[in-house]
Amino acid sequence: MTKQTLVTGGAGFIGSHLVERLLAQGHAVTVVDNLATGRRENLAGVVDHPRLRFAPVDVRDFATLAPLMTGVDWVFHFAGLADIVPSIQSPLDYHTTNVDGCAYVAEAARLAGVKRVLYAASSTCYGLPDVVPTPETAAIRPMYPYALSKFMGEELLLAWHGIYGLPVLSLRMFNVYGPRSRTSGTYGAVFGVFLAQKLAGKPYTVVGDGTQTRDFTFVSDVVDAFLAAARSDLSGMALNVGSGGSYSINRLVELLGGEVVHVPKRPGEPDVTFADTRLIASRLGWQATVPFEAGVAQMLQHIEAWRSAPVWDPESVREATRDWHKYLSPRG
Numbered sequence: 001m002t003k004q005t006l007v008t009g010g011a012g013f014i015g016s017h018l019v020e021r022l023l024a025q026g027h028a029v030t031v032v033d034n035l036a037t038g039r040r041e042n043l044a045g046v047v048d049h050p051r052l053r054f055a056p057v058d059v060r061d062f063a064t065l066a067p068l069m070t071g072v073d074w075v076f077h078f079a080g081l082a083d084i085v086p087s088i089q090s091p092l093d094y095h096t097t098n099v100d101g102c103a104y105v106a107e108a109a110r111l112a113g114v115k116r117v118l119y120a121a122s123s124t125c126y127g128l129p130d131v132v133p134t135p136e137t138a139a140i141r142p143m144y145p146y147a148l149s150k151f152m153g154e155e156l157l158l159a160w161h162g163i164y165g166l167p168v169l170s171l172r173m174f175n176v177y178g179p180r181s182r183t184s185g186t187y188g189a190v191f192g193v194f195l196a197q198k199l200a201g202k203p204y205t206v207v208g209d210g211t212q213t214r215d216f217t218f219v220s221d222v223v224d225a226f227l228a229a230a231r232s233d234l235s236g237m238a239l240n241v242g243s244g245g246s247y248s249i250n251r252l253v254e255l256l257g258g259e260v261v262h263v264p265k266r267p268g269e270p271d272v273t274f275a276d277t278r279l280i281a282s283r284l285g286w287q288a289t290v291p292f293e294a295g296v297a298q299m300l301q302h303i304e305a306w307r308s309a310p311v312w313d314p315e316s317v318r319e320a321t322r323d324w325h326k327y328l329s330p331r332g
Contacts, residue, residue: 003230004071006030008059008105009078011038013180014120014173017219018076018226023049025227030068033079034058042180059101062108069112074230077105077157078120080150083188084268087146088323094149102153106160106168117157118229119170121238123215123273125151132246133276136172136238143268144328154238167235171225174242174275177295178219179302185310187320190214190249191299196309198258205317208265210250215273217243218290218298228284242275243288255296263317267328 005022009015010031015038022029028051031043035056046052057064059079069075080098081087087094102119109117126134127141142148160166177191187193194204225241253260280286312320 003027003073005074005076006032006068006072007076007078008032009038009080009120011035011040011042011054012078013042013178013182014176014219014222015076015078016042016180017178018078018223019043019052020046021223021227023051027051029053030055030072032057032059032065032068037081037182059104060096062104065104066108066111069108069114072109072112072114074116074118075105075109075114076118076120076226076230077102079105080120080153082146082182083186084144084146085321085324086186087144087149088327091145094145098146098149099152099156102156106157106166110160110164110166115167116230116235117166117168118226119154119157119168121154121170121172122147122150123172123174123240123242123275125154125172127268128270132272133242133274134240135276136240136279158236158238161236169229169232169235170238171229171241172238172275173222174215174217174240174273176217176219176222177299179298179305181219187310187312187317190252192306192309193312194252194256195299195303195306196311198256199303199307200311202311202313203259203261204253204256205263205312205314206249206253206260207263207269209262210253210260211248212269212271213246213248213274215242215246215275216252216292216295217241217288218295221288221290224289225280225284225286228286232284234283239280239283240275240277241280242277243290243292244277245292246272246274247292251292252296255293256300261314263314266321266324267330268324
């Protein structure tokens with residue numbers, strides 16, 4: 001059956017992939033994106049699709065947002081600010097966008113009688129986990145404002161489920177990568193950093209000794225998880241979305257090929273991210289299918305997209321992460 005769907009942040013990295021899949025499956029899609037971090041070119045392949053509507057709206061503009069929810073079956077909430085350092089520098093921006101924005105989305109969906117709300121949560125809520133693979137029951141320890149704001153958004157949406165019966169599922173994503181991953185001027189995700197360095201013929205700035213591992217999860221698998229969540233009748237809980245493995249930065253460098261220069265380890269970063277995905281497998285029947293090596297190969301096929309991304313070196317990394325070290329280093 002055709003569903004009326006709304007994707008906040010639908011011009012962003014993951015959101016645009018979801019929009020393409022929803023359209024391919026016959027659904028109607030309204031994209032809500034103020035283009036603060038999203039890009040119209042992410043939707044270039046579907047821009048003229050007859051079942052696509054684009055609304056250049058900020059989710060904090062409740063008066064404009066609420067009417068867009070009328071008649072909508074599924075809401076996917078991806079809109080928000082990402083990255084660690086900007087959240088340290090501008091915490092109130094992250095609160096208003098990622099927390100207040102969730103409140104407006106939740107209330108607009110409630111008033112419109114939306115049937116499903118799927119929230120793009122973050123595994124950063126676990127901070128430095130005691131248990132690996134990390135289950136949904138692990139302690140919540142957000143280490144910086146971005147992580148805190150994403151978890152607060154999750155809590156707010158789940159509160160709307162508990163109080164008003166809004167059917168919400170929160171998916172805590174681990175280290176998502178794939179074509180169209182962000183290329184902003186902010187120092188951030190490792191793939192964007194490394195691919196720009198590879199194009200420029202510069203060494204990869206590997207943090208520490210590179211033995212730290214990450215649960216790199218390919219974007220198509222993440223889209224599959226959100227669609228499984230939308231089709232289900234499960235609500236009122238959070239589920240991990242991970243690849244089923246954890247891969248070292250050194251392994252990533254090996255697959256990309258190239259020289260390395262090391263930069264200091266950063267406070268608040270875990271040595272391992274690795275999702276325990278047994279709950280989502282049992283409740284939604286979902287598991288990732290894209291092997292890490294195949295995902296990296298796809299990234300290399302699309303490497304030209306990072307031609308305009310910043311090329312970082314040890315000095316610029318040091319400067320970009322100065323506030324990270326200043327505010328997140330342990331205090332005696």
